[in-house]
Each structure stands twice: as C-alpha cells, then as structure tokens.
Amino acid sequence: MRVCAAFIARFGGKADAVQLLQEWVQEIGSEAGLTPSNTSLSTGSIGAPESTLELEVRFDSLADLEGFWSAIPQQQHKAWGQRMQQYIVHGSPQWHVYRCLPAFPDGTPAASGSAAALGGRSSSSQPRGRPAAAASRNSGSSAASSSSGSLVLPSDDELSKYAEAADGAAPLPSTKQQTASGLSIVSGDEEAQTVLDWKGEPMQVRPGDRLPGVKFL
Structure with a gap:
C-alpha cells in the first residue's frame, strides 16, 4: 500500500517547510523504519498547487503502517511540530492511504507484440480514401497522377x-x-x-x- 502525508505550505515559507520535512525524515522518521527505498518527497509542479508537499511511504499492510506510527519518537516529533507549524497552513496536514493494485495481473507485459502489429499494419495499409479494389483496377490504366x-x-x-x-x-x-x-x-x-x-x-x-x-x- 501507498501512504501519503500531505501538507500545504504558507506563502513564502515553502523552502523552510521542505527543509524541515527532510529533517523529519532523516532524524525522526528513520528511527521508525523510513529508508531511501520506501520513502520519497514531492511537491506540486504541473496541474497541482505548488504549495502542496507530500511525504510518500510504502508499506506491505495496515499492520506495518500502525507499527510505523507507534514507533515514531513522540517527544522529538512534538518538538519538530512546534517548529513546523509556522510554515504550513493550519489544519492542512492529511494522511492518504492507497491500496496498490497490479498493473499487469499476469505479470508479463504484452505491449511489444501489439506495438509491432500496429506498426506493420500502418505501413502496409492502403492510403485513406482509396479502396484496394480501386487501386488495383487503376494500376493498369495508362492514366497516372502527376506531381502537380x-x-x-x-x-x-x-x-x-x-x-x-x-x-x-x-x-x-x-x-x-x-x-x-x-x-x-x-x-x-x-x-x-x-x-x-x-x-x-x-x-x-x-x-x-x-x-x-x-x-x-
């Protein structure tokens, strides 16, 4: 599953909020099990508010998520929150939990064969608007199209x-x-x-x- 902690940074405080969020991951979240392989940070760029900050962590189950929350050092987290509150919009922090589904249920992508079939069909097809029968009938005629x-x-x-x-x-x-x-x-x-x-x-x-x-x- 994929878990996201979302924040909205105050105007003019985004850089400080990003720095404090990185500090939390390295000094507090790492003690609860966060690693570079299961954790990432992102911010809005295109189609999303630039003030949005997200901490994304992947867990195998809800039990692992509960264990992560229980393992967070409470005193250090509370002190960090007091420093962070001036850079984010009050009430904006939210937790989003997503259940991951397999994109390829069979485990084997079959896009290569489909792409090859589409490529071959497009290269050998008749020009649009000219039926194959008409093309065959007109091929033997002495009349031909000119470049003009x-x-x-x-x-x-x-x-x-x-x-x-x-x-x-x-x-x-x-x-x-x-x-x-x-x-x-x-x-x-x-x-x-x-x-x-x-x-x-x-x-x-x-x-x-x-x-x-x-x-x-």
Missing part, C-alpha cells in the same frame, strides 16, 4: 452518356489519334466507329460526339 495535382477519372455514369455498347462490331476505317489519357480522338466525316475507352472496353463514337477527358485538380 490529383488524377480524377470520369465515372461510369459519365461514360454512359457518350457511349453505347458494341457487341462484336468491327472497327471501321478512321483517322484516330491516341491521347495520353488512353482515349481516342476521332476526326473526319466517317459514320459511327468503335474505339476503346479508358478501361479498354469498346465504345461507339460519332462525328460531333464529345468524349469525356481526364481532369487534374
């Missing part, structure tokens, strides 16, 4: 406005120019012709049709 922006490809709904399915239709002679986006531009006065869209599927275009392009944002 993000590639935006036309949706299937947009393509359906300009194309009609061609079942086994043979391509007609035409004058075509292949663009970097994978789309074919048809020129001339020919009738409807069959070309491949950006996904490699056949589509029909006619003179005057507007073909969807690739935009960079």
Whole structure:
C-alpha cells in the first residue's frame, strides 16, 4: 500500500517547510523504519498547487503502517511540530492511504507484440480514401497522377452518356489519334466507329460526339 502525508505550505515559507520535512525524515522518521527505498518527497509542479508537499511511504499492510506510527519518537516529533507549524497552513496536514493494485495481473507485459502489429499494419495499409479494389483496377490504366495535382477519372455514369455498347462490331476505317489519357480522338466525316475507352472496353463514337477527358485538380 501507498501512504501519503500531505501538507500545504504558507506563502513564502515553502523552502523552510521542505527543509524541515527532510529533517523529519532523516532524524525522526528513520528511527521508525523510513529508508531511501520506501520513502520519497514531492511537491506540486504541473496541474497541482505548488504549495502542496507530500511525504510518500510504502508499506506491505495496515499492520506495518500502525507499527510505523507507534514507533515514531513522540517527544522529538512534538518538538519538530512546534517548529513546523509556522510554515504550513493550519489544519492542512492529511494522511492518504492507497491500496496498490497490479498493473499487469499476469505479470508479463504484452505491449511489444501489439506495438509491432500496429506498426506493420500502418505501413502496409492502403492510403485513406482509396479502396484496394480501386487501386488495383487503376494500376493498369495508362492514366497516372502527376506531381502537380490529383488524377480524377470520369465515372461510369459519365461514360454512359457518350457511349453505347458494341457487341462484336468491327472497327471501321478512321483517322484516330491516341491521347495520353488512353482515349481516342476521332476526326473526319466517317459514320459511327468503335474505339476503346479508358478501361479498354469498346465504345461507339460519332462525328460531333464529345468524349469525356481526364481532369487534374
């Protein structure tokens, strides 16, 4: 268990209170069983009043705590208290007893394996907002993102406005120019012709049709 004796130092008397508390530990508390291994002093720093002083001692049981209190030299403690009272707020000394619980009930921390799993998952995961299926489908496309922006490809709904399915239709002679986006531009006065869209599927275009392009944002 953990036992804390808390004090509130008066304004301007904190340094003297700390010195007297250290004196009590070394000259009085040591006779009752306090050692450097089971005793510590602390003061408020962040999120706690700076005037707070705490003497913390660890005991194995309440019986050990009772034995410690009984072993304190009473005459020396009383004389020390008369010197200490001018540096602390009246009525502020309090004893706090905490029962310690195990942080790892099994006695073996398993954080190393979890940390490694999290690290591996974060390094191999797909970029947020891009499903794995879309990434696989677009990897074979001739369209690629540039350093100046993000590639935006036309949706299937947009393509359906300009194309009609061609079942086994043979391509007609035409004058075509292949663009970097994978789309074919048809020129001339020919009738409807069959070309491949950006996904490699056949589509029909006619003179005057507007073909969807690739935009960079």
